Amino acid sequence: MNAKGQAAVTDALFFLMVIISLSIFLFGFSTTYGESVKQQVQDEFNVTFATNALKTILYSSTSRDFDKTIYDPNAEVDYLLALVKEDYADDEKMNDREKVVLSDTIFAVLKPIADSTDYIFTITVPSGSSPKLVYMLVHTTNFKKDGPFLPGRYYRYTVDPANAHADYFCGNDVNYRGNLDIKINQLLVNVGPISESSSPIKLSVFGPDGAPGTVNAQADLIMWDPVWLGSTRDRTSGLLYETDPMDPYNEWGCVSVADVKSGASP
Amino acid sequence: MLAKGFIGPIGDDIPSLIPLLLGLVIFFSTFTTAFNSFDRINTEFDSDLAVMNITRIMQSNSYVVGYDEYKRHCDEIGVVNSSFIAVLTDNWVNESTALPDAQSIFDIKIFEDSENHLYTCSNLSSSGAPEFISDYLSAENAAERKVSSRVFPIALEDEKIVKPMHLVVITWR
Numbered sequence: 136m137n138a139k140g141q142a143a144v145t146d147a148l149f150f151l152m153v154i155i156s157l158s159i160f161l162f163g164f165s166t167t168y169g170e171s172v173k174q175q176v177q178d179e180f181n182v183t184f185a186t187n188a189l190k191t192i193l194y195s196s197t198s199r200d201f202d203k204t205i206y207d208p209n210a211e212v213d214y215l216l217a218l219v220k221e222d223y224a225d226d227e228k229m230n231d232r233e234k235v236v237l238s239d240t241i242f243a244v245l246k247p248i249a250d251s252t253d254y255i256f257t258i259t260v261p262s263g264s265s266p267k268l269v270y271m272l273v274h275t276t277n278f279k280k281d282g283p284f285l286p287g288r289y290y291r292y293t294v295d296p297a298n299a300h301a302d303y304f305c306g307n308d309v310n311y312r313g314n315l316d317i318k319i320n321q322l323l324v325n326v327g328p329i330s331e332s333s334s335p336i337k338l339s340v341f342g343p344d345g346a347p348g349t350v351n352a353q354a355d356l357i358m359w360d361p362v363w364l365g366s367t368r369d370r371t372s373g374l375l376y377e378t379d380p381m382d383p384y385n386e387w388g389c390v391s392v393a394d395v396k397s398g399a400s401p
Numbered sequence: 402m403l404a405k406g407f408i409g410p411i412g413d414d415i416p417s418l419i420p421l422l423l424g425l426v427i428f429f430s431t432f433t434t435a436f437n438s439f440d441r442i443n444t445e446f447d448s449d450l451a452v453m454n455i456t457r458i459m460q461s462n463s464y465v466v467g468y469d470e471y472k473r474h475c476d477e478i479g480v481v482n483s484s485f486i487a488v489l490t491d492n493w494v495n496e497s498t499a500l501p502d503a504q505s506i507f508d509i510k511i512f513e514d515s516e517n518h519l520y521t522c523s524n525l526s527s528s529g530a531p532e533f534i535s536d537y538l539s540a541e542n543a544a545e546r547k548v549s550s551r552v553f554p555i556a557l558e559d560e561k562i563v564k565p566m567h568l569v570v571i572t573w574r
Contacts, residue, residue: 143414143416143417144416144417144420146417147417147418147419147420147421147424148420150420150421150424151420151421151423151424151427153424154424154425154427154428155424155427157428157431158427158428158430158431161431161432161435162431162434162435164435165434165435165438165439166438168438168439168442169442169443169445169446172446173442173445173446176446176449176453179453180453180551183456183553184552184553184554186463187460187463187553187554187555188554190462190463190464190554190556191463191554191555191556191565191566192554192565194463194464194556194563195556195563195564195565196562196563196564204495204496205562205564206495206497212562214563240565243493243494243565244493244494244554244565245554246493246494247493247552247567248552
């Protein structure tokens with residue numbers, strides 16, 4: 136009888152072992168269930184947002200009077216892209232006022248996600264013998280880097296809520312082809328997953344004989360979750376700045392949007 | 402002597418019943434936890450899919466030509482197994498209607514065009530004339546429900562001006 140009792144206990148222990156194994160498998164499966172689908176849904180939302188944002192920016196109207204908005208009943212309203220084309224046609228670059236007008240619309244359209252997303256908006260003339268950066272707006276989180284407080288420990292990154300973001304117009308007076316375009320690509324491959332939307336547009340130009348024409352250009356909106364773009368222990372050179380997000384590398388040719396707005400920029 | 406320690410056919414197996422019962426308890430506890438987890442995640446997927454479907458219809462090509470088109474898109478929304486609201490707002494764009502930073506989506510004001518059309522679409526009736534999202538779903542009510550919300554930029558043509566707007570879609574059960 137004792138032997139019979141031991142056999143029953145052994146069987147029960149085996150049963151318990153099988154149950155525990157199954158339970159561990161089931162629990163593990165349930166905790167990861169839907170993770171990939173959830174990520175895909177989030178990616179879909181991000182891409183849809185980027186696409187909609189770019190379309191909305193390019194479709195939008197704006198006031199021709201820079202001190203008025205489209206909601207002002209006395210404002211002379213035109214398409215934002217028309218204003219950009221007109222300005223570009225003058226001297227094949229964008230002036231500060233038009234840059235500010237375009238940035239106001241970009242900031243307004245992207246405001247719902249501005250706190251949780253960094254982004255770059257560019258207008259480029261990609262083809263032809265001299266690819267050109269016409270416009271570049273960078274919105275990045277103004278991280279402060281502290282520490283490490285103990286040797287070998289990690290740095291601490293914080294954000295001052297009162298001055299949470301750094302916004303620049305970049306690509307001013309710098310060589311785009313073979314220099315800035317490489318830096319932009321280097322930044323984008325290092326910031327993690329990005330949501331990107333592109334749209335072909337046409338910019339107006341005047342030929343050597345003064346005849347009006349158009350040139351193919353491209354508007355891009357690229358968004359990513361905020362990350363530190365400065366130097367790290369493993370990355371001795373920063374992606375956009377060294378240690379201070381308000382002080383980007385000179386190679387980027389950046390000026391603060393606030394400075395341009397206040398007229399302090401050269 | 403043969404009966405020493407023998408306390409009956411079941412009593413003799415009592416020690417083996419303990420791991421058996423323990424195993425059953427572990428299994429059913431895990432099964433219940435997993436089932437609840439699947440159910441919760443599936444509900445979230447349903448909410449997300451509902452938001453995506455409503456958004457896809459309402460945004461169309463990200464350009465809405467006036468109130469008639471907005472209502473036409475609204476009428477195209479089929480049966481949704483959730484309560485939903487889809488509104489256009491200029492709260493993020495228009496400084497005169499801008500929300501203070503700390504306010505929630507329930508305080509978003511529904512856009513009213515120059516002809517006094519309210520850009521709202523829902524399978525619910527609001528409490529009175531809707532003006533804010535909270536007229537359909539208040540923050541207090543939302544706390545008791547599974548709410549899914551998304552915001553997308555959209556362009557609206559109003560008075561021949563293309564105004565940047567935001568489409569806010571909220572579903573809940």
